[in-house]
Amino acid sequence: MVQKLPRKDVAIVGLGWTGSILANELTDEGLDVVAIERGPWRDTATDFPISYAQDELRYRLQHELFLRPSQISVTFRNNARQTALPVRNWGAFMLGNGVGGAGIHWNAETWRFLPSDFVLRSHLTQRYGANFLPQDMTIQDWGVTFDDLEPHYDAFEYLCGTSGRAGNLKGAIQEGGNPFEGPRSRAYPTPPQKQGFGHALFAKAAQELGYKPFPQPSGNLSQSYTNPLGVTLGQCTYCGFCEWFGCANYSKASPQTTILPVLTRKSNFEARTECEVTRVNLDRSRKMATGVTYVNGSGEEFEQPADLVILCGFQLFNVQLLLLSGVGTPYDPNTGRGQIGRNFTHQTLSTALGFFDKDKFNFNPFVASGAIGMCIDEFNGDNFDHGPLGFVGGGYLGQVQTNGRPIENMELPPGTPAWGTQWKQALRDNYLSTLNCGAGVHASFYSYRDNYIDLDPTYKDRFGRPLARLTIDFHDNELKMSAWLTDKYAEIVKQMGARQVVEKPRKGPYDVTQYQTSHINGGAIMGDNPGNSALNRYLQSWDVPNLFVQGATAFPQNAGYNPTGTVGALALWSAAAIRSQYLKNPGPLVHA
Amino acid sequence: MNRRKLLGSSAVVLLVLRSRSLRAAIVKGGLPWRPGAADPPAAVTPDGWKFFTSQEAAAVEAFVDRLIPPDPQTPGGKDCGCAVFIDRQLAGPPGRYDGYYMSGPFQDGTKQQGPQSPVTPAQQYRKALLALDSACRAKFANKSFADLSDRQKDDVIKGLEDGSLELDGTDAKKFFELILKDTQQGFLADPIYGGNRGMAAWKMIGFPGAHYDYRDWIDRHNQRVTLPPVGIADHPNWSL
Numbered sequence: 001m002v003q004k005l006p007r008k009d010v011a012i013v014g015l016g017w018t019g020s021i022l023a024n025e026l027t028d029e030g031l032d033v034v035a036i037e038r039g040p041w042r043d044t045a046t047d048f049p050i051s052y053a054q055d056e057l058r059y060r061l062q063h064e065l066f067l068r069p070s071q072i073s074v075t076f077r078n079n080a081r082q083t084a085l086p087v088r089n090w091g092a093f094m095l096g097n098g099v100g101g102a103g104i105h106w107n108a109e110t111w112r113f114l115p116s117d118f119v120l121r122s123h124l125t126q127r128y129g130a131n132f133l134p135q136d137m138t139i140q141d142w143g144v145t146f147d148d149l150e151p152h153y154d155a156f157e158y159l160c161g162t163s164g165r166a167g168n169l170k171g172a173i174q175e176g177g178n179p180f181e182g183p184r185s186r187a188y189p190t191p192p193q194k195q196g197f198g199h200a201l202f203a204k205a206a207q208e209l210g211y212k213p214f215p216q217p218s219g220n221l222s223q224s225y226t227n228p229l230g231v232t233l234g235q236c237t238y239c240g241f242c243e244w245f246g247c248a249n250y251s252k253a254s255p256q257t258t259i260l261p262v263l264t265r266k267s268n269f270e271a272r273t274e275c276e277v278t279r280v281n282l283d284r285s286r287k288m289a290t291g292v293t294y295v296n297g298s299g300e301e302f303e304q305p306a307d308l309v310i311l312c313g314f315q316l317f318n319v320q321l322l323l324l325s326g327v328g329t330p331y332d333p334n335t336g337r338g339q340i341g342r343n344f345t346h347q348t349l350s351t352a353l354g355f356f357d358k359d360k361f362n363f364n365p366f367v368a369s370g371a372i373g374m375c376i377d378e379f380n381g382d383n384f385d386h387g388p389l390g391f392v393g394g395g396y397l398g399q400v401q402t403n404g405r406p407i408e409n410m411e412l413p414p415g416t417p418a419w420g421t422q423w424k425q426a427l428r429d430n431y432l433s434t435l436n437c438g439a440g441v442h443a444s445f446y447s448y449r450d451n452y453i454d455l456d457p458t459y460k461d462r463f464g465r466p467l468a469r470l471t472i473d474f475h476d477n478e479l480k481m482s483a484w485l486t487d488k489y490a491e492i493v494k495q496m497g498a499r500q501v502v503e504k505p506r507k508g509p510y511d512v513t514q515y516q517t518s519h520i521n522g523g524a525i526m527g528d529n530p531g532n533s534a535l536n537r538y539l540q541s542w543d544v545p546n547l548f549v550q551g552a553t554a555f556p557q558n559a560g561y562n563p564t565g566t567v568g569a570l571a572l573w574s575a576a577a578i579r580s581q582y583l584k585n586p587g588p589l590v591h592a
Numbered sequence: 593m594n595r596r597k598l599l600g601s602s603a604v605v606l607l608v609l610r611s612r613s614l615r616a617a618i619v620k621g622g623l624p625w626r627p628g629a630a631d632p633p634a635a636v637t638p639d640g641w642k643f644f645t646s647q648e649a650a651a652v653e654a655f656v657d658r659l660i661p662p663d664p665q666t667p668g669g670k671d672c673g674c675a676v677f678i679d680r681q682l683a684g685p686p687g688r689y690d691g692y693y694m695s696g697p698f699q700d701g702t703k704q705q706g707p708q709s710p711v712t713p714a715q716q717y718r719k720a721l722l723a724l725d726s727a728c729r730a731k732f733a734n735k736s737f738a739d740l741s742d743r744q745k746d747d748v749i750k751g752l753e754d755g756s757l758e759l760d761g762t763d764a765k766k767f768f769e770l771i772l773k774d775t776q777q778g779f780l781a782d783p784i785y786g787g788n789r790g791m792a793a794w795k796m797i798g799f800p801g802a803h804y805d806y807r808d809w810i811d812r813h814n815q816r817v818t819l820p821p822v823g824i825a826d827h828p829n830w831s832l
Contacts (some may be wrong), residue, residue, distance in 0.1 A: 041619060041624060045625070049630055051630075055784075055824060057777065057781040058633060068691035070692060070693055084705075086695070089693075089706070089707075099619075196813070197814050237807050238805075249804065264622050267621070270618060273618075273619065364816075366800065366806075367806040404799060406797060419660070419749070420659070424663065428796050431798060431799065432797070458697065459695065510704065511704040513706040
C-alpha cells in the first residue's frame with residue numbers, strides 16, 4: 001500500500017554535495033524542499049570522531065562509510081560479447097552513502113577544468129583536424145563554457161574555503177600558481193597548504209626539469225575559514241586519514257562542514273534519511289514528472305508528489321533511476337541512438353614508484369592531507385602538442401601522496417619475496433623512504449561509442465529492480481597516453497634522487513577490482529541539442545522539463561582533473577538558472 | 593579513566609542506541625544530535641578462540657609465524673597476535689562477506705570482473721585448514737602443519753604460493769593469498785583488533801599510529817618523527 005504524501009515544491013533525490021547545494025539555493029527562494037536520502041544521517045561527532053577516526057582497517061579496508069553492495073551494486077563487463085557479472089565488493093571506484101555522500105570521503109582536491117575541456121571536440125578538430133580523433137570516440141562540447149562557469153567555480157571555492165595559489169588572475173599569469181588554468185576572477189579564499197618533504201622535493205625536481213610546479217588546490221584548509229553562509233571550518237592537521245575517511249577535525253570541505261548546519265535550520269527544508277527513491281513518477285504524457293516514489297527503512301512505500309524533481313544521486317544511480325523511470329530513450333550502442341546511458345567514462349590513473357636510499361631520504365608519508373601535493377599541468381588537456389604523439393587527452397602529474405597508512409603502503413622493490421624474513425626486512429627498510437603515489441598521473445578518460453550503461457537482464461537489487469550494467473574498456477588512445485605520461489612522471493621521480501623507479505602505466509583491459517579514483521562520469525550528458533544529449537546546458541532534462549539531473553552524470557567525457565570542483569560549479573550554475581529563469585516561467589529553458 | 597575502560601563501558605549502551613528505529617529518519621529544524629550515539633570499535637581481548645578450533649588455531653599460529661618470522665628486533669606473526677586478529681575477523685562480519693552482493697546466479701567470469709565465489713572467508717579457512725593438515729600428514733609421516741620444522745613449513749607454503757601443492761576440495765593458491773593478506777593486515781592494523789600487539793609492526797616501520805595532528809612536523813623535512821606511536825585504545829597517555 002503506497003501512502004501518498006502532501007505535495008512539496010521540490011523533491012531532491014540524494015543529499016550529498018549537489019543535493020545540499022540545490023536545497024540551500026531553492027530554500028533561499030522560499031520553496032518547500034524535501035531531500036530524500038538512501039543512507040543514514042552522518043555527522044562528525046557520531047560517525048568519524050577524533051577518538052577513533054584514524055582506523056585504516058575499519059574505514060579504508062572494510063568500507064565503513066560507503067554504500068554496501070548488499071544494498072545495491074552494479075554489474076560489469078568489458079564489452080557486449082561478455083556476460084556482465086555483479087560487483088560483489090567495490091574495487092575500481094567507491095560509492096558514498098548517507099548524508100554528505102561522496103563529499104564525506106573525498107580527498108577534497110578542488111580543480112577547475114581547462115577552458116578547452118568544455119569545447120573539446122571543436123577545439124581538437126580545429127587544431128588537429130577531424131581525422132585525428134579515433135572513429136569511435138564520442139567526445140563532444142558541453143554546451144556550457146568555462147566563462148559561463150567561472151563565477152560558479154568561484155562561488156564553490158568560497159563555499160569550501162579552498163586553499164591554493166592562483167595561476168591566472170583575470171588573464172595575468174601569477175608566479176607559483178598553475179599558469180595553464182583559465183582566468184579566475186579572484187584569488188583562492190585561503191593560501192595553499194604546507195607541503196611535506198616528498199611533495200617539496202618533487203616540486204624542486206620538476207623545476208629543475210623546466211616545469212612550473214604549483215600546490216594542488218585543496219579543500220583541506222590551510223587555516224580556519226568562515227564561508228559566506230557563516231559556517232566555520234578548522235585548520236587541517238595533516239593527520240593522513242583523509243580520503244576514504246571522514247574528517248574528524250572539521251577541516252575538510254563537505255556538506256557537513258559548509259552547508260548543512262545552515263540548511264537544516266531552515267523551516268522550509270526537510271531531509272528524510274534511509275529512504276531510497278525507487279522511481280521518478282511521470283504523468284501520462286511522459287513529459288512531466290509528478291514526483292517520486294520511495295521506500296523507507298521499515299520497508300514502507302511512499303509517493304512524494306512534487307512540482308520539481310532534482311536527481312542528486314551519485315553518477316551511476318542517477319542514470320539507473322532515469323532508465324528505471326522511463327525518462328528519455330535508452331542508448332543503443334549499435335545504432336548510436338538514444339541518450340540515457342551513453343558516454344560512460346572514468347579516469348586513467350598511473351604512477352611510477354620511487355625507492356630511495358633510506359639513509360638519505362625520510363618522507364614521513366603519514367604527515368599529509370587528502371589534497372596535499374605539488375603538481376605540474378604541462379601535460380594536461382591540450383596544453384601540449386599532440387600532433388606527433390598520436391593520442392589526445394592528458395593529465396596532471398604530481399607528488400600528491402596523501403598518507404602513510406601501513407596496509408596501503410606495502411610497496412616494495414621488485415623481486416622482494418611476498419613473505420618471510422626478507423619481506424619483513426624490506427618493509428622495515430622501505431616504508432619511510434618510498435614514494436608511493438597512486439594518483440601520480442591523473443589523466444583523462446574520453447568517451448567511446450561502446451562504453452555505456454544500461455540495465456542488467458539478470459541481476460537485481462533488494463527491491464527486485466535491475467542493477468545498472470556497466471560496459472566499459474580502455475581504448476588505445478588512453479593506453480598510449482598513459483604510457484607516455486608515466487614516462488614523463490618517472491623522469492621527475494628519477495630527478496628527485498630515487499635509486500630505483502618502477503613505472504606502472506595503466507594497462508587494459510579495464511579491471512573493476514583495481515581502484516582508479518571514484519570519478520565515474522556520464523550516462524546522461526549535457527549538450528546543445530536533444531540529438532546529442534540527455535540534458536540541456538542547465539542540466540534540465542530535454543524530455544521532462546521539470547526534472548533536473550546534477551553531478552558528473554552530465555560530463556560528456558572526463559578531463560584530466562578531479563571532478564568535484566566542476567560538479568559544484570555546475571550545481572550552482574543549474575541552481576542559478578532555476579532561480580532566475582525556470583521559477584518565473586516553468587518549462588524548457590532551451591528550446592530544441 | 594583510561595580510554596580502553598571508556599570504550600568497554602560504553603559498549604552496552606551503544607548496542608541499544610544503534611538500532612535502526614532510533615536513527616533520525618526525518619531531519620528538520622536543526623542538526624540532529626544525541627549523546628552517546630557514536631560507535632567506537634570494541635577492543636579484542638585475547639580470551640580464547642572465537643572461530644578456530646584448537647587444531648586450526650595451532651596451524652594458523654604456525655603459518656603466520658612463517659609468513660612473518662620473529663627476528664631480534666620485532667616479534668613474529670604469532671606473538672604479534674595475527675592469528676587472534678584473523679580469528680576475530682572470521683568470527684565477525686568480514687568472515688561472512690557481510691555487506692557483499694551475494695545474490696545469484698554465481699558464475700566465474702574474467703579476472704577483470706573480480707571474485708564471484710559464494711564461499712565466504714570463514715568457509716574457505718575451515719576447508720583449507722583441514723586439507724592443509726591432511727596434505728601434511730600424507731607427506732610428512734603423519735605430522736600436522738604445526739608440527740613441521742620451519743624449513744618444512746616454508747616448503748609447504750611455497751608449494752601453496754606457486755601452485756605446486758594442491759589442497760583437497762579447495763583452491764590452494766587462493767587460500768595462500770587470503771591468509772597472506774589477512775596476516776599482513778593483522779600485523780599492520782590498529783592493535784585494537786588483536787594483531788600488531790604492542791604496536792610492534794608500527795615501531796618496526798616508523799609509523800606513529802593514530803595521531804591526528806602533525807602541524808608541528810609538516811615543515812620538518814627529512815627528519816624522523818620522534819612521537820611514540822599511539823593506538824586507538826592502547827596508549828597509556830590517552831586518558832580522560
